[in-house]
Amino acid sequence: MKVRKPPLRSCLGCGREADKRELVRFVRTPDGEVHVDPTGKKNGRGGYVCATSRCFEAAVRKKRFAAALHANLQEDDVERLREEFEQTLRQ
Ligand SMILES: [Zn+2]
Helix, strand or coil, X not given: CCCCCCCEEEECCCCCEEEHHHEEEEEECXXXXXXXXXXXXCCCEEEEEECCHHHXXXXXXXXXXXXXXXXXXXXXXXHHHHHHHHHHHHC
16 A cells, blocks of 8 residues: 655745645735635645744744745735734634
8 A cells, every 4th residue: 555645845934844734834826915825725826834933933034935935025914924824823
């Protein structure tokens, strides 16, 4: 029997590879906005972060979202994303 390997993704904050179900997905929508994607299924360029604020903040600080999602995040975009992210962690 074949063992199916879980799809691995790298965290934009710490670089750790993990099963994508353990990570929180961010997606850039066609209109250029970045949102948390709790379902992991939205179309668009995506990036993953461990489900901890530390990795989210690291990804912001290192400007990994901009690099991975080709999105230019302003300070208020980051604020909104942080709220979406923390809401996702509470669920
Ligand atoms: Zn991480």
